[in-house]
Amino acid sequence: MGKPRILVTHPLVFLTDEDLTRRFDIRQLDSELPIGGEQLKHELAGKDGAVCFLIDRFSADVLQATNDLKVISSVSAGLDHIDLAEATARGIYVTNTPTALTNSVAEFAIAIMLALSRRITEADAIVRSGQWKGGWGLTYMLGSELKGKSVGIIGLGRIGTAVAKKLGAFDVSLSYCSRTRKIEAEQSLGIRYLSLDDLLSISDYVIICVSLSDQTRGMIGERELLLMRESAYLVNVSRGQVIDEASLVKVLREKKIAGAALDVFEKEPIGNDHPLAQLKNVFLSPHIGSATKEARRAMVLDAIENLTAIFEGIEAPNIANPEVMKRRPLKVVKML
Numbered sequence: 001m002g003k004p005r006i007l008v009t010h011p012l013v014f015l016t017d018e019d020l021t022r023r024f025d026i027r028q029l030d031s032e033l034p035i036g037g038e039q040l041k042h043e044l045a046g047k048d049g050a051v052c053f054l055i056d057r058f059s060a061d062v063l064q065a066t067n068d069l070k071v072i073s074s075v076s077a078g079l080d081h082i083d084l085a086e087a088t089a090r091g092i093y094v095t096n097t098p099t100a101l102t103n104s105v106a107e108f109a110i111a112i113m114l115a116l117s118r119r120i121t122e123a124d125a126i127v128r129s130g131q132w133k134g135g136w137g138l139t140y141m142l143g144s145e146l147k148g149k150s151v152g153i154i155g156l157g158r159i160g161t162a163v164a165k166k167l168g169a170f171d172v173s174l175s176y177c178s179r180t181r182k183i184e185a186e187q188s189l190g191i192r193y194l195s196l197d198d199l200l201s202i203s204d205y206v207i208i209c210v211s212l213s214d215q216t217r218g219m220i221g222e223r224e225l226l227l228m229r230e231s232a233y234l235v236n237v238s239r240g241q242v243i244d245e246a247s248l249v250k251v252l253r254e255k256k257i258a259g260a261a262l263d264v265f266e267k268e269p270i271g272n273d274h275p276l277a278q279l280k281n282v283f284l285s286p287h288i289g290s291a292t293k294e295a296r297r298a299m300v301l302d303a304i305e306n307l308t309a310i311f312e313g314i315e316a317p318n319i320a321n322p323e324v325m326k327r328r329p330l331k332v333v334k335m336l
């Protein structure tokens with residue numbers, strides 16, 4: 001058997017060409033921009049596998065146009081850019097890198113909470129724009145401490161749990177909601193389980209850590225936002241589509257909640273003409289929760305490990321659609 005033919009949709013800067021070409025026959029695209037559906041179909045012709053980013057949409061239409069594709073290894077935790085049901089039906093293994101970015105995203109969630117509570121971007125802008133006039137004043141640029149506040153985490157998976165662990169050091173009172181109750185985590189993290197509505201109504205900070213699914217899409221709409229306190233902040237490091245963005249803009253404009261810190265949006269990228277970018281009570285960042293050298297390197301290495309494992313017929317650590325194994329059972333093959 002020749003080397004598997006692999007499409008790599010973007011440069012994988014943490015690897016050398018040698019790392020890739022030793023085992024695979026690689027076609028690597030050199031743009032950082034998303035690949036459109038037609039180009040993807042064209043590039044996938046005759047490929048056995050693909051390594052992609054979350055900006056590349058593997059829709060049912062794209063997958064239906066493939067003949068030889070056996071693996072899609074995504075350099076991401078989220079897989080909402082891949083039609084998993086279609087991939088499974090076509091016997092295509094889909095893998096992701098869910099553990100590599102946990103710590104970076106959790107640190108980032110706390111960083112943007114602090115950006116809100118201590119008005120960090122506003123403070124920086126004041127100094128740079130020459131508006132720092134008064135020197136020092138008792139009420140100048142007042143923020144508030146995290147200590148003593150109630151923090152509600154929606155979704156206690158890897159990232160939610162890491163956020164809760166780190167917040168332990170801030171003396172906050174922690175609660176969570178999730179599809180399933182996690183009694184062990186409740187004990188070890190000192191976190192209490194609440195319904196979504198109760199969590200929204202009592203929290204000073206609500207942090208969204210769920211992955212995007214049919215159950216979580218749009219789960220935070222106007223009704224849910226209006227349950228929050230007027231003094232409360234919303235933080236989102238998961239996927240923009242979990243929140244109904246138009247409702248969020250409305251409640252922020254009407255000051256029905258105090259503010260939001262958002263790393264993810266319904267449709268990315270957003271420009272400076274986006275309604276959220278017109279508001280003062282929000283912190284915005286360009287989907288960079290996992291953007292650390294440590295996480296990105298680990299994500300790339302995990303993606304290549306997943307890809308190699310599937311071609312060697314070994315159960316990769318992160319198969320997102322294990323049902324595919326019935327359709328296309330793994331066969332052990334020794335690669336170089």
Ligand code: DGY
Pocket residue numbers: 054075076077078079101238287288289290291
């Ligand atoms: C992912 O991998 O799903 C993250 O959103 C990347 O930051």
